[in-house]
Amino acid sequence: MAMNRETTQSIPVVRRTGKIALEEAVGSPLFAAHQNYPPRPVIKDLDGLPFSTEFLADVESRLDDVELRLKSMDQSGVQYAILSLTSPGIEGVSDTETAIYFARETNNAIYNKYVRPYPDRFGFFACVAMHDPGEAAKELQRAVSQLGAKGALINGFTNLDDRDDKLRYLDAPECEPFWKMLHQLQVPLYIHPRLPPIHQQVLYSQYPNLVSASYGFGVECAGHALRIMCSGILDKYPVTIILGHCAEALPFIIHRANQRMKIGTPGGNGAHKHSLMYYFQNHFYATLAGVRRYSTMKNTIEELGESRVMFSVDYPYESNEDAADWFDGLELNESTRMAIAAGNATRLFGLPAMAD
Amino acid sequence: MAMNRETTQSIPVVRRTGKIALEEAVGSPLFAAHQNYPPRPVIKDLDGLPFSTEFLADVESRLDDVELRLKSMDQSGVQYAILSLTSPGIEGVSDTETAIYFARETNNAIYNKYVRPYPDRFGFFACVAMHDPGEAAKELQRAVSQLGAKGALINGFTNLDDRDDKLRYLDAPECEPFWKMLHQLQVPLYIHPRLPPIHQQVLYSQYPNLVSASYGFGVECAGHALRIMCSGILDKYPVTIILGHCAEALPFIIHRANQRMKIGTPGGNGAHKHSLMYYFQNHFYATLAGVRRYSTMKNTIEELGESRVMFSVDYPYESNEDAADWFDGLELNESTRMAIAAGNATRLFGLPAMAD
Amino acid sequence: MAMNRETTQSIPVVRRTGKIALEEAVGSPLFAAHQNYPPRPVIKDLDGLPFSTEFLADVESRLDDVELRLKSMDQSGVQYAILSLTSPGIEGVSDTETAIYFARETNNAIYNKYVRPYPDRFGFFACVAMHDPGEAAKELQRAVSQLGAKGALINGFTNLDDRDDKLRYLDAPECEPFWKMLHQLQVPLYIHPRLPPIHQQVLYSQYPNLVSASYGFGVECAGHALRIMCSGILDKYPVTIILGHCAEALPFIIHRANQRMKIGTPGGNGAHKHSLMYYFQNHFYATLAGVRRYSTMKNTIEELGESRVMFSVDYPYESNEDAADWFDGLELNESTRMAIAAGNATRLFGLPAMAD
Amino acid sequence: MAMNRETTQSIPVVRRTGKIALEEAVGSPLFAAHQNYPPRPVIKDLDGLPFSTEFLADVESRLDDVELRLKSMDQSGVQYAILSLTSPGIEGVSDTETAIYFARETNNAIYNKYVRPYPDRFGFFACVAMHDPGEAAKELQRAVSQLGAKGALINGFTNLDDRDDKLRYLDAPECEPFWKMLHQLQVPLYIHPRLPPIHQQVLYSQYPNLVSASYGFGVECAGHALRIMCSGILDKYPVTIILGHCAEALPFIIHRANQRMKIGTPGGNGAHKHSLMYYFQNHFYATLAGVRRYSTMKNTIEELGESRVMFSVDYPYESNEDAADWFDGLELNESTRMAIAAGNATRLFGLPAMAD
Incomplete structure (x- = not known):
């Protein structure tokens, strides 16, 4: 018999129901109708797409299939999913008018296809066109008040041209109207990664x-979050x-980042009043999307x-079953399990309790 | 009385001696004599240096002061430090001949100033000119066999021009002679961060x-390590x-990175035979340099x-005392403490045990 | 320089205010007046007391000194303490009538000395005479409704004779009236350790x-808790x-205990409906009293x-300052720190928020 | 769909080979031939056996079945098991001469049945009669030098009469010859739990x-270990x-126990020179036997x-498959996994590496 030879065997895991997932992607008929617009990862200009064609084909077959999605959620014990337009979404559209139009119609489409017919299974984060933050604020208000959106989801920087040469992060002063509206509506903002600028x-x-x-590393996304902390917008x-x-x-890394800011150039930190650690611990939530460790x-x-901390999957880029097998198999106490599986999301979004 | 009002009080920590530190920077008379060469962080071209002038003045006053360094080590219970040329070092020199010359003379200078007079307090990692990997291999061999270098330290990518437009990572095929020499000499390579390309x-x-x-995040450095894993050079x-x-x-992030590679474009991973996780767990060591969490x-x-995992400080960019206060105050069992404080380094570098 | 030689140095800790402590002992004038009654640890019959005379003298000087207690709380950032009669308390009184009388008058005394004059600093757990559970229920009701007691604290088994030959655990069927009252009043029960039977x-x-x-191990106390779980009283x-x-x-140990019950003699588990783990996770809270690890x-x-999980000290058997130095120095995120320091207790006992 | 409804599904676990297990029980023909001797748990005198008859029947069918054991080890990836006589073993025999005779013949029997025919699958811990520590030392020496025993295993206190009224812990001064021999032979002692005295x-x-x-709690066994620490025998x-x-x-609990000793009665700690924590961290190893958390x-x-820390099962009281499913499914890095699965035991017992 040999040391450390591996074979695969099956062990039982107890499947739990009632989970809530928050980083769950859908497509948009608007994008499908305009071939020259993203979703298209800019990386292909450099070296080709970072995903195999088999993987992309599977994703595409699932992105807009409601039945397949519900079946997969049922098998995985995911009761409720908050949907959002797949990355890079509106942020990858460089023309402002198009972006505004796409955002509004995409929100309507997601609402009509998922949320209205299945209110106990689906909610959604609105997409908005940060090319014009005033318009983004208006669309957020409309989506929340009229369509019941649970907040907004933004895929990283917003392209202001086709080549990533001009792009906008959410700490830009122009974005203030959007932050103001988020605060007024008391809804959260999900910042989703996208491929870094070329x-x-x-x-x-x-x-x-x-x-x-x-991408999992989230360098681009973490950097974006740090910019927001530094900008001081969260103080306002x-x-x-x-x-x-x-x-x-x-x-x-946040603790070390925190330390390093103290030895930085005066003025090189932005206008924030508190430490990076403070913003992180008081203004941020994390989801498990894509993590099984x-x-x-x-x-x-x-x-x-x-x-x-909240459960999530990242369907259809990740498998509901894989995420649920891993999470349901964790040796967690009930209190922590329930908080992460559903309780924290229930509280944050004001959802009804999902028990019998 | 108010909730959560903060005051500072002192509590005792038991200072332990015998620690070994591995990411400890020194200057070089070669650089000091050539004002037009780095160390100079390229970031200043963009927004200015990311460090305050007070901080830099303190660093500079300590970088080459042997007495101050030894005193600080004594106060912190650091018995032995493996020194290296401060970042970006040789890697920031764009002229090949100059780089080769600087590397050789810097190794001699560090040996003569620190290692020869204080063999029980200092060792060093050689610097090498990866502009010409064959010359880098030769200098490594010389430094190890003649000066007792404990391995090499490389500050990220190597500049092949002055503007970061041409740079070399260690997975480049040209670097093979250097890897071959590392393997032949059975010494480790420390990859130190540097500022990302402009x-x-x-x-x-x-x-x-x-x-x-x-920088603490180490995006550049982590990416460099992932490139090396992907290249397959560690298989050879x-x-x-x-x-x-x-x-x-x-x-x-390594576990998620590992997962993502499986859905990548065929051929888009490089020529490696094993998983990223495999290389990480079998070929890498981590130091605590700069981390107090x-x-x-x-x-x-x-x-x-x-x-x-091995203790380290990153002196003089970090304080020996701060690092030691934190580490000595951790609630660790003795076996783990000794392994991290000194035992792992003693084994990896073949050092004498540092007890009475 | 030697490996691992130890010296003591001071490092700063940030003192935080607003902590709540729940296992804080006081004496009783009733016991002081009756020399033949406990508090007296039965262990002395065997081998002598397990505490040094210096330690006991310090404890005794602090047990009933309000000023010293408040000063120590102030220095440690403990805003509010829920007091209880020191172990073995009423449970060590073997005569039923005496026990009933002592319990009532001790509750009055604690209320009058601590809670009434310092309502923003002190609450208390009532003591009760489990020798007569009906009387215990009545006294609990009186203490909660008239004196504002936050629940009851019981020091392990109740002596029904002087030699520990007849003793009562809380799972005894006779105790049901007391459980019924706890449930009716919706207040918690703190089970405090006492020395095991001789x-x-x-x-x-x-x-x-x-x-x-x-005793820190809490063998007696953990066994008591397991008996209660097994009895099924928590189902009712x-x-x-x-x-x-x-x-x-x-x-x-609870997970292994849970496993072992499944292979036990039929009927040998008691009448409970759920697993030990279930009761532990759904009905129990833990305090940090006495723990600094x-x-x-x-x-x-x-x-x-x-x-x-809730902060506590075990004053005057432990030092407020030691407990606070340790807890305030822990590397905790703010959310977890606040929950353990005060938030969980605030919620459980319906206390006012203790902020400015 | 309901919150938290549970169903069972199967997920794959990668089975790893080469594990070493150290708390693996076998029977003895000597005991089987003498019905009036243990193994018999003394608890039955009080309330009946703490195990169901089905469980005991399964254990008994496995205790002496070599083929079944090997098959189960193969299925679980356990390459090597160090066997020992099942609890309470020799320690439950109250007659000294019988105990001495049983110990010697049991060691011979285990050696002949398991170790000699399957040297790459089985080792054993010798049993000894602590009724006469001089004889125990002799038998240990014989078993180690002639039969290749890996050390000794003792099941808690030794009965010196039939009613637990007279019993011996290993800190008794009489035991010194046995400790001396352990030290001389440089072999470890495994202290296994037994039912507490009646x-x-x-x-x-x-x-x-x-x-x-x-029993899983190990109150008796932990107390025994603490007695040994206090006695000072480990200093000698x-x-x-x-x-x-x-x-x-x-x-x-060791850290709190450590603290409490400092406030104890002078002389009430025993003659030890170091802290409890010191002995624990420098003289003790733990196995995972029976733990799946x-x-x-x-x-x-x-x-x-x-x-x-070392893997173990406690077969046949626990299932090899259950233990292996749990351990092999843990998210451990390779270095830690290998150390616990086999490396630490290999080093401690001087075993050959168990790789291909």
């Missing part, structure tokens, strides 16, 4: 799959921000507390 | 201090690589094992 | 200090039980969730 | 299954002691270090 992709050149791997509008993938490694989840809980 | 700094624009904060030359700052967040350290131990 | 002390013979050490009256000392090692606290959080 | 079982009266549950003979069940909750295992690693 001139930043040199770090991954020759290994396009690393973009995807480091203390809104709640959600990050996926266990907050994109911020739990691991207990030590990563635990580090996240240790830095945010178990009341700020 | 066109990648847009993520931090307007907040230069974030570069430093995210199974050498040991050390990363600082708790392995630059790789412990937090138990949950970050614990995540690192959970992904690498306590036999692959 | 014929169980053989395990510690010749080492009386081990009783104290293993689903009350909340608090245990000190991180729940007396139950977090560490992060790994122990963390194990407790992992098995109960951070919403069921 | 007059200590009152804590579990009416719930005999709790004895088994708290610094031997290695192994405890099962994650060291019987000592990791959770990650938080418990992690607490143990945090207090002993990953180099002092």
Whole structure:
């Protein structure tokens, strides 16, 4: 008999129902009708797409299939999913008028296809066109008040041209009307990763799959979150921000980042009043989307507390079943399990309790 | 009396001696004599230096002061430090001949100033000119065999021009002679962060201090390590690589990166035979340099094992006293404490046991 | 310089205010007036008291000194303490009439000395005479409704004779009226350890200090809690039980205990409907009283969730300052810190928020 | 769909080979031939056996069946088991001459049945008669030098009469010759739990299954270990002691026990020179026998270090398959996994590496 030879056997896991998932992607008929618009990852200009064609075909077959989605949710014990337009979404549309139009119609389409017919299974985060933050604020208000949107989801920077040469992060002063509306409506903002701007992709050149791997790393998304903290906008509008993938490694690095800011150039930190750690712990929630590693989840809980960590899947880029098998199999106490599986989301979004 | 009002009080910590530190920077008379060469962080072209002038003045006063360094080590219970040329070092010199000359003379200078007079307090990692990997291999061999160098330290990518437009990562095929020599000599390679190339700094624009904060993040350094894993060079030359700052967040993200590679474009991963996780767990060590957070350290131990994590400071960019106060105050069992404080380094570098 | 030689240095800790403590002992004028009654630890019959005379003298000087207590609370950032009669208290009085009388008058005395004059600093757990559970129920009702008691605290088994030959655990059928009242009043029960019955002390013979050490172990108290779980009384009256000392090692062993019950003799488990784990996770809270070890606290959080763990000291048997130095120095996120320091207790006892 | 409804599904676990197990029980023909001798748990005198007849029948069918054992080990990836006589074994024999005779012949029988024919699958811990420690030392020497025993295993206290009224712990001065021999031979001692003495079982009266549950608690065994620490015998003979069940909750409580000793009666601690924590961290190893809970295992690693924790099963009282499914499914890094699965035992017992 040999040391450490591996075989695969099956062990039982107890499937739990009632989970809530928050980073769940859908397509948009608007994009489907306009071939020259994203979703299209800009990385392909450099080295080709970081996903296999088989993977993309599977994703595409699932992105807009309601029945398949519900079946997969049922098999995985996911009771309720908050949907959002797949990355890069509106943020990848460089023309302002088009973006405004796409955002509004996409929100209507998601509402009509998912939320209205299945109110106990689906909610959604509105997409908005940050090309014109005043319009974004209006659309957010409409989506929340008329369509019941649970907040907004933004896929990283917003393209203001076709080549990533001009782009906008959410800390830009122009964005203030949108922050003001978030605060007024008391809804959270989910910041979702997107591929980094093309001139930043040199770090991954020759290994396009690393973009995807480091996409998980969330360098772009974590940097975006740090910019927002530094800008001071959270001092003015203390809104709640959600990050996926266990907050994109911020739990691991935020303490050191915090220390480093103290030795920085005067004025080089932005106009914020508190420490990075303060904003992180008081304004951010993390989801487990895409993470199936207990030590990563635990580090996240240790830095945010178990009341700020929420289950999620990232369907159809990840499998509901894989996420549920992993999460349901974790050795958690009931209180922590329930908080992460559903309780924290129920509280944050004012959802009805999902028990019998 | 108010909730949560803060005051500062003093509590005792038991100072322990015998610690070994591995990411400890020194200057070089060669650089000092040539004002037009780095160390100079390229970021200043964009937004200015990410460090305050007070901080830099303190660093500079300590970088080359042997007495001050020894005093600080004594006060902190650091028995032995493995020194290296401060970042970006040789890698920031764009002229090949100059780089080769600087590397050789810097190694001689460090040996003569620190290692020869204080053999029980100082060792060093050689610097090499990766502009010409054959010359780098030769200099490594000389430094190890003649000066007793403990391995090599490389500050990220190597500049092949003055503007970061042409740069070399260690996975480049040209670097093979250097890997071959590392393997032949059985010494480890420390990959130290440097500021990212200038066109990648847009993520931090307007907040230069974030570069430093995210420097701790180690995006550039982690990406470099992932490139090496993907390249397959570790299959051919199974050498040991050390990363600082708790392995630059790789412990937090490596499992998800591992998953994502499986759905990548065929051929987009590089020529490696094993999983990213495999290389990480079998070829990498992490140091605590710059980290003073138990949950970050614990995540690192959970992904690498306590036999692959080693104390370090990052003096003079960090304070020996701060690092020691934190580490000596941790509630660790003796076996784990000794392994991380000194035992793992003693084993990895073949050092004498540092007890009475 | 030697490896691992120890010296003591001081490091700063940020003192936080607003903490709530729940296992804080006071004396009783009734006991003081009756020399032949406990508090007197039965262990002395065997090997002598497990505490040094210096320690006991210090405890006694503090037990009834309000000014000293408040000063120590102020220095430690403890805003509010829920007091209780020191162990073994009423449970060590073997005569029923005396016990009933002592309980009532002790509750009055604690109320008048601490709670009435300092309502924003002190609450109390009522003591009751479980020798007559009907009377215990009545006294609990009176103490809660008239004196504002926050629940009851019972020091382990109740002596029904002077020699521990006849004793009563809380799972005894006779105790039902008391459980019914706890449930009716919706107040929690704190079960505090006491020295084990004398014929169980053989395990510690010749080492009386081990009783104290293993008292921390809480063998007697954990066994008591397991008896209650097994009895099924929590199915009928689903009350909340608090245990000190991180729940007396139950977090560490409950999962294995749970497994073992399944292979037990039919009928040998008692009449309970759920698993031991179920009762532990749904009916129990733990306090940190007497614990200053992060790994122990963390194990407790992992098995109960951070919403069921509460700071406490065990003053004057432990030092407020020691407990606060340790707790305030822990590297916790704010959400978890606040929950454990005060938030969970505030919620459980319906206290006013203790902020400015 | 309901919240939290449970169903069972199967997920794959990767089975790993090469594990070593150390708390694996076998029977003895000597006991089988003498019906009036244990193994017989003394608890039955009080409330009946704490195990169901089905469970006991299964255990008995497996205890002496070599083929079944090997098959189960193969299916579970357990390469090597160190066997020992099932509890209470020799320690439950009250007659000294019988005990001496049984010990010697049992060691011979185990050697002949398991170790000689299957040297790459089985080793064993010798049983000894602590009724006469000089004879115990001799038998240990014989078993180690002639039969290749890996050390000794003792099931708690030794009965010196039939009613537990006279019993011997290993800290008794009479035991010194045995400690001396352990030290001379440089072999470890495994202290295995047994049912507590009958007059200590009152804590579990009416719930005999709790004895088994708290058997897992290991109150008796942990107390025994603490007695040994206090006695000072480890100062004279610094031997290695192994405890099962994650060291019987000592990791959770040792720090508080350590604190409490400092406030104890002078002389009430025994003659030891160091702290309880010191002995625990420097002289003890823990096995996972009977534990399938990650938080418990992690607490143990945090207090002993990953180099002092070893996989084990407790077959046939526990299932090899259950233990392996749990352990092989843990999200551990390779270095930690290998150390616990086999590496630490390989080093401690000087076994050959068990790889291909």
